[in-house]
Amino acid sequence: MxxxxxxxxxxxxxxxxxxxxxxxxxxxxxxxxxxxxxxxxxxxxxxxxxxxxxxxxxxxxxxxxxxxxxxxxxxxxxxxxxxxxxxxxxxxxxxxxxxxxxxxxxxxWGEARAGAATGIDCVLLLTLGTGVGGAVLDHGRFVLGAGFGGELGHIVVAEGGRSCRCGSVGCLEAYASGTAIGVRAYELAATKPLPPVLKDVPGGFDEIDVSRAAADGDPFSVEVVREAGRWLGVGLTSLVNAFDPELVVVGGGVTDAVGHIMIPEATEVMTSRLIGAALRRPPRVVRAALGxxxxxxxxxxxxxxxxxxxxxxxxxxxxxxxxxxxxxxxxxxx
Ligand SMILES: [Zn+2]
Missing domain, CATH: 3.30.420.40 (ATPase, nucleotide binding domain)
Incomplete structure (x- = not known):
């Protein structure tokens, strides 16, 4: 050993x-x-x-x-x-x-060796944290193209949409990351009353406060997180159309906190919009077993x-x- x-x-x-x-x-x-x-x-x-x-x-x-x-x-x-x-x-x-x-x-690699994707050859992974990371295993091989492939967080889901830290506009990362959850909550706060759980955070709330409040059932925060989940589903639709994995694994700190809210939303969007949705079995979407x-x-x-x-x-x-x-x-x- x-x-x-x-x-x-x-x-x-x-x-x-x-x-x-x-x-x-x-x-x-x-x-x-x-x-x-x-x-x-x-x-x-x-x-x-x-x-x-x-x-x-x-x-x-x-x-x-x-x-x-x-x-x-x-x-x-x-x-x-x-x-x-x-x-x-x-x-x-x-x-x-x-x-x-x-x-x-x-x-x-961790999930394939010791987690949710053990023994599965075609897997797509997204990590939701500060940004959105991605990787694809196709028949046991990483899809990296000439080397930098797999940046699934930077597929464009909304042309003309929010700016992304990568310098582009409308990336999945700008809609489904932890950072995006914080940004969206502040956007919504301009038109909707903030719940005390966010309003009373000294120095202003951040995405971790929103995620925590959503996990505790605060309706304002749940809606923000659900919306991020639907954007995740929009991104997943393109990604599953492109790679047709057997399994999608979603990990990262945001998933640890609010994956139970985001993943069902994302799965619903993806399974309804996939090409030939009624005639195929969509991939399972699961949380990273290793968190x-x-x-x-x-x-x-x-x-x-x-x-x-x-x-x-x-x-x-x-x-x-x-x-x-x-x-x-x-x-x-x-
Ligand atoms: Zn980007």
Missing amino acids: NPAAIGVDIGGGKIVTGRVEPDGTVAEQSRLVTPRADSDALVNAVVRMVSALGPGLPVGVGVAALVTDDGELRYGPNLGVERVHLRQLLEARLSVPVSVHNDATAAL DDAGMIGAALLAPDREASIDDTVGPRRVRTHARLDPEESEGAP
Whole structure:
């Protein structure tokens, strides 16, 4: 049996690290608010957290960003950083092998190895957090295209709609993320009376307050979250039409809080609008079995020396991450 590995999940709101056994069991974990727009602080935080968990263990990182096959964080709009060579920097500081993947890719790997998608070959995953992450497994292989594919949160669901942090307009992320839930609640507050549970929050409420209030049954907040669920269904309709997965897994912190409200809404929209809806069986839509830990666990299971323990049907050796999108690099090539 291979030894444990350290998993690191770097999201827009928090960093989660954990020591993870080969079967996906988490032995110990810690969390920290993500330092924003400061790549040195980000790397320092990860080094400190990993060192505290177990020196010498291989490290797998999942990060909310476009990641190259060489482990460079190319663009992380929800982190406010770009072009940070996370793998090189962490290997130099920690003196252990490090792998870096997109956070949703890591989360899907966790669910496929030890969660809701175990034994299923065609799976689509969405993570609802600060942003919306996505990943697709097609017959056991990640669909990454030339390297940066799977950014399902940035499919456009509303042309001319809300601005997205990625620089585009009308992305699914701008309608179904935690951030979007907060934005929509403030929009609605201009025309509807705010319930005391939100009005009385010192310094103004945020999306976590709205989610909590929705989970407690506050009608204003429930409507905001339901609407986000319907947008999720609009996005899912396109995604299921495109990929026809057997299973859709929805994870992330927002799902932990209000997945029981959003997922039924999304499923209803998707199943009614899918092409040939009456003549086919739509995919099941389920919550991530590993909850918000899926990314951290999956990242650990993708850590460098894990490959030996992974069977031949689905393996990180089949993760195609050959992003070479630097214009200078490709144009300068012979
Ligand atoms: Zn976007």
